[in-house]
Amino acid sequence: MSESIGFIGLGNMGQPMAINVLKAGYNMKVYNRDQRKAESITEAGARSGARPAEVVERGGIVITMLSNDEALKAVTLGHDGLLNYLGPGGVHISMSTVSPNLAREMHELHEKEGCSYVAAPVFGRPEAAESQQLWIVEAGNTAAKERIRPILEAIGQGIFDFGEDPAHANIVKISGNFLIAAAMESMGEVFALAEKSGIDRTQIFEMLTQTIFSSPIYKNYGKKIAEKNFQPVGFPMRLALKDVNLVLDSSEQVQSPMPFASQLHDRLLSGIAKGRGESDWAELTRGIADDAGIE
Amino acid sequence: MSESIGFIGLGNMGQPMAINVLKAGYNMKVYNRDQRKAESITEAGARSGARPAEVVERGGIVITMLSNDEALKAVTLGHDGLLNYLGPGGVHISMSTVSPNLAREMHELHEKEGCSYVAAPVFGRPEAAESQQLWIVEAGNTAAKERIRPILEAIGQGIFDFGEDPAHANIVKISGNFLIAAAMESMGEVFALAEKSGIDRTQIFEMLTQTIFSSPIYKNYGKKIAEKNFQPVGFPMRLALKDVNLVLDSSEQVQSPMPFASQLHDRLLSGIAKGRGESDWAELTRGIADDAGIE
Structure with a gap:
């Protein structure tokens, strides 16, 4: 367990994930654009780098957990990007929810450098990340997947393998x-x-979810929606729209119409237009209440 | 357990439900429009009536399990209808998926005759009916609900009570x-x-439903849809359209827009237009495949 791991992206999800890897006994170097977010994990024993390149070892392993395509490109590419330092034999575990197209592009760029890009996006909210209860969907080079397995096991409760094409893991995740x-x-x-028919929202929620x-x-989401209690924010509506846009891009690309996804796009966009972009995505249901003229 | 029960409607669902009531030790008289469908249950010990009125005892209990509003009205109202014979103290357990409006109308008509109309629609396919695994949603007069409880317990694995207004049980059911x-x-x-992205449908189904x-x-439905195996027919698309229409009627009535329901209406209507009205409602997903240009 003396292997040193780089971890980039210490947001709501990345922070607890990095802590679990650290707890599993790995040495860790972390990077976050806002360096203050690295404090609690450096107190727990990780070292901190000032640039993405500083947390990467040649032939080593680096994990990224970022909010979108742009952020992943920013830490990976260019002179100070991790790819310039990872080198032959290195593995980049990309756990962010990014576009399948970027996953394919990254895969090719990493192959050129002799290293591997494994897509390993996760299902679960920050609480699940803390308690090591995430579900991980992985795809990429087989040898690389074998090497990183103990690290993924330190992060999630289960790993589902979707083969060699990293884009497939991202399609499964956004789906x-x-x-x-x-x-x-x-x-x-x-x-x-x-509610408008005079039936208790909570009672119908309970019946359905007990059967x-x-x-x-x-x-979990039904309870929030039935009770109209959307705190704490686990996943902001802004990012949910990003993911539905990724789904629609994929559906466009392979020509597979998804009318529910199209409708969700407008629902989320409207929520953001009403100033709810940083609210939990379960608040998309407030748009339904708005339309029905209720609170 | 010597109470005699009338049972009207021996279709895919009614037949196994009636058999379970019979097995619980009740005397039973059955009526079905197509009398041949009554044969297996009369062989099991029930008696058969030639008209709805013949299976009803004054002050007794009668169960109806029919496919739509019209069928329920046909057996309940008019000279030969059960309501003309049920009389004071009688209980009509209406287990069909009918409109909330009809439930309200029936409730009033039964009250006028001094008897009770309890709405008790069920969730579950014919296999679940056979194995006494239905979920029952009930609403109606409290004393009547107490009286019929052992009968419902012979039919389902759980009963959820939604108060005194029978229409509420139907709204929950169609929802x-x-x-x-x-x-x-x-x-x-x-x-x-x-599928169009080159990912195994069954694998993504398994990951999602294991997590x-x-x-x-x-x-259950995911497996059918992933494998494109829609046999046997548990619930025909024709009746699914009926139920989505009932949902849309209710949403119209209380002014609560339901865009997903509107979209499902068109999906089901298109399925029926393509000759799939008697196919299982899971085949609504064949419309998605049609739209994507695949099988």
Whole structure:
């Protein structure tokens, strides 16, 4: 476990993930654009770098957990980017939810340098990241995946392998986020109908999630939506729109129309237009209430 | 358990439900428009009536399980209808998925005759009815609900009470069917995107339903949709359209827009236009494949 790991991106998700890797016994160097966010993890024993390049060892392993394509490109490419320092045998574990196209592009750029790009996006909110309960979807070079397995095991409760093309892991990830948003919209429509019909929102939520919809997504998000309690913010609406846009880009690319995704795009865009971009994405259901003339 | 029960409507769902009531030790008289469908249950010990009125005892209990509003009106109203014979103290357990408006109308008509109309629609396919695994949503007069409880317990694995207004049980039921259809559309869109992107539909189905979507609806319908295997027909698309129309009627009535429901209406209508009205409603996802130019 003496291997040294670079970790880039210490946001809501990255921070608890990095702490779990550190706890598993790895040496760690961290980088975050806003260096103050690195403080709690350096106190826990990690070292901090001033540039992405400083946390990378030649032939080593670096993890990135960033909010979008631009952020991933910014830390990976260019003179100070990690790719310039990773070198032959190195592995870049890219856990961000980014576009499948960028995953393909990154894959090729890493191959040229003799290193590997493994896409390993995760499902789960910050609480799940803290308690090592994330689900990880991985795709990339087989030998690289074997090498990084113990690290992923320190981060998540389960790993699902989708083969050698890193883009596939990203398609699965954004598809999952689309399904969550669709489940929230569906529940929001039902709870608004119930409320306006004189039925207790919470009661219909409980019946459904104790029976045919007894899954974490319906239980956890359904409770927030039924009770109209959207705190704390686990995933902001702004990023949810980014992900639905990624789904729509992919659907456009392979010519596979997704009418629910198109509708969710407008729902999220409207939420952001109403000033809810930094609110939890479950607040997309407030748009349904707005449309129905209720709170 | 010597109480005699009338049972009207021996279709895919009614037949196994009636058999479970019979097995619980009740005397039973059955009526079905097509009398041949009554044969297996009369062989099991029930008696058969030639008209709805013949299976009803004054002050007794009668169960109806029919496919739509018209069928329920046909057996309930008029000279030969059950309501003319049920009389004071009688209870009509209406388990069909009918419109909330009809439930309200029936409630008033039954009250005038001194008897009770309890709405008790169910969730579950014919296999679930056979194995006594239905979920029952009930609403109606409190004393009547107490009296019929052992009968409902012989039919389902759980009962959820939604108060005194029978229409509320029907709103909950059609909302549940809407949620199922929305989950199927959502999965269908994702699996088509996956397939066209070169990802195994079954693999993405398995990942999702082993993790964040681990509920019966996603597992059971997701498997059919991932594998494109829609046999046997548990619930025909024709009736699914009926239920989505009921949801849209309710949403219109209370002014609560439901864009996903509107979209599902067109999806189901198109399925029926393509000759799939008698196919299982999971085949609504074939419309997604059609739109994407795949099988």
